[in-house]
Amino acid sequence: MPRKFGEIAFTPQVQAAQEQRGSRQTYERYIANGPDNDSITPKIEEFIAQLDGFYLGTVSSNGYPYIQFRGGPPGFLKVLDEKTLGFADFSGNVQYITVGNLSGNDKAFLFLMDYRHRKRIKIWGRADEGK
Numbered sequence: 001m002p003r004k005f006g007e008i009a010f011t012p013q014v015q016a017a018q019e020q021r022g023s024r025q026t027y028e029r030y031i032a033n034g035p036d037n038d039s040i041t042p043k044i045e046e047f048i049a050q051l052d053g054f055y056l057g058t059v060s061s062n063g064y065p066y067i068q069f070r071g072g073p074p075g076f077l078k079v080l081d082e083k084t085l086g087f088a089d090f091s092g093n094v095q096y097i098t099v100g101n102l103s104g105n106d107k108a109f110l111f112l113m114d115y116r117h118r119k120r121i122k123i124w125g126r127a128d129e130g131k
Helices: 003-009 012-021 024-033 042-049 097-104
Strands: 053-059 065-071 077-081 084-087 107-114 119-126
Touching: 003 024, 003 119, 012 024, 042 077, 042 107, 042 119, 053 097, 065 097
Parallel strands: none
Antiparallel strands: 053 065, 053 107, 077 084, 107 119
């Protein structure tokens, strides 16, 4: 298990829940011994290139999460460098919930899913409304 995942996902509240339910020691070992896994590898780049959609999560100023599907032809989500992804933002329903959420909190979450092969990648990061 990647160390960076644990640093982000295992908040004090999550750690307390793990402790209460008996899984904390196992995850502590995974995190202590795991690689950072905070860069896009060629294998991940290949996975990303074949996707025709993903889910983008943001958080509103009132603390509620918002998840939106983003879709396009395979390759619309691109690896720009080992730490940066970019995608064409096709017009949608013009509610601008994601854009509004990101203006107050730039933290974002991507859930990349290959349903056919039952593989997924979770990416935590920060969003920049590039031009």
